Amino acid sequence: MSQRAPGSARPAYAGKAAVTGVGYTKLAVSGEPRSVLDLALEAARAALADAGLTAADVDGVCSYGLFNDSVTSQAVGTGLACNDLSFTLDLNNGGSQPAFAVLNAAMAVASGVASTVIVYRALNGRSGKKVGSTHFDSPSGQFRYPIGLNSYPQYIAMWSRRFMIETGATSEDLAAVVMKQREYSALNDRAVRRDPLSLDEYFSRSYVVEPFRTVDCTVEVDGAVALVVTSVDRAADAPVTPAIIEGGAWVTGRGSGLDIADLHSWPDFSRNCQHLLAPRLWKSAGLGPTDVDVAEIYDCFSPAVLYGLEALGFAERGEAGDLIRSGETGLTGRIPTNTHGGLLNEGYVHGMNTVTEAVLQVQGRGERRQVKDAEVSVATSGVLVDGSAIVFRKGN
Template structure:
């Protein structure tokens, strides 16, 4: 298969998400199943039409749970993408490859989490095998939570390039301005740069409003061929480019020669070449935002601006609705809810269908979505509304 072999070979035909909250009474599995049924119905399909499944996240249930609970009769493909927040976007690539080669015809990608009645991410995350890399340098000094692990990356960027906390605040404020209009967002109260600056320090330089939410919910999407998608309920959203990338070794963040670049830097050139589009063609962006600095870093690594210029790039409302690059139009992980980046995929599909509501980007045709996981794994997908 050539470099652009996945361009135009797959489409997202259905999306679904539950309410996001901090008080779900359903289990993570139940939330995944509910979101799955919503996505299947959105596509105009039945559960028996599903012949592939890629559960996302460390709470992802095995394929057998979907066979049993949804009544799948002909499951021919199942897989996992074990890269934390990069998994939801990475699964687009895996599902597209399965569909393009005929291994499966209709792939369900679900996720769900309930942290209200379980371990928070900062505790549970260290059960993941890749986190053994932090045991030598980080854990001995008490760096256990994601905010503590990623804060040195942001601080290095500040010291090297002069990036400021107020520039990070611009990202938080822009994302919240979108969540204000989203009824399915946990945090809808408007905030200002001064609110950000007054929020308490979590792990220098991250303040409270630099950090994503802990939330409950479920989300899912359906991947099939563009030809089949055209016969279903909505106009298809076609995959144009995708790639995954991993940061340079050593995998312990603080021991890397460059802490200011992540796996997206390797994935982006491949995805853009495959899609045969330029940065100027991107109408809307859904950028993984576990922390504000991670958005800034990815904008640089994606090539929207040069390394070190991200702080200036995000100023002057560029990321807000009506700006040059509307970003995280649903409120993102920072304000809508933390759904492992699945809600970013769902939102991009909505935007490219023209169903974005109050934050619909007028004339949106081509969009980009990213994932960031664990030690800096990156995933990129470029989608186009048919």
């Protein structure tokens, strides 16, 4: 691993906070729906048990949602029977938030505002409001809906088509993403999609909106994922290896925040938020792409993996598809990527499970999909105008 540059500016929280426990509910695509609060509490309790803690240890709770599809952090604190809380935070913007939520928890811990923070995402993404097909009220809806531009896959498809034109990426590159991640998901008992997929089978799948076939789109689920953030000193007593938070970054791109379709004001559809935040991410961690052992790239749709690999410096522009086909994103490759099978296959918990997979890998708890000697991992959150990323290092 390369040495940090002397005198490099790093945020005050870097290296001061760590993730210990993680917890999951079942990621469900069928069955009787449960309340979102019930899901959140199950995942949070599992994360606390994993960390060897109880609700009495918790003084902070943090979460995020999208269009009021979750429950508040205060409600989860009450449901867990925590004592008085000194830090609660409820973010919005869905999948751009998970890494940012963990960074906020790390800042709270490092500054002394809180000592132990639960970070969770819970939703009924299958039985309730579906991001992929819901008409969300917005100022531009009166113009978009009458002409049929009415769902999130359509917006991302526009970006992806421009990316493919500008970089030379092909449908075969999208297929490579999906097939490689199926190899990982076959090793993951939590994954919703686990069957291997051949190239012919990929091309036999019907289109949702070009260039996306059904398997290029993530699986919406009911479920929850949670983790525990505490100080490095406290984490030393945990029953699991801590994942130290080495750095991270958030970016709000120009023109963001006015409308669900504000992405259309982005100046270059062939680049995304990860391209903007990459320099500040690596500076914050004092590391670079060559120091990373495993990458967990937010993948609500398959092209997001190509964007992310190129944006973070793991592949040159236009070469991410070749990198995947070469085997370098596989378990024994140069940069194993989306080792849980990605959101495409494990299930869409708006990227919280992308972050927890990065934690599990540096903790050495990836089970059959564990990357050998993984010491540094990176996880990204978001694919369009807003996004975040975080770097973890294996603790002692």
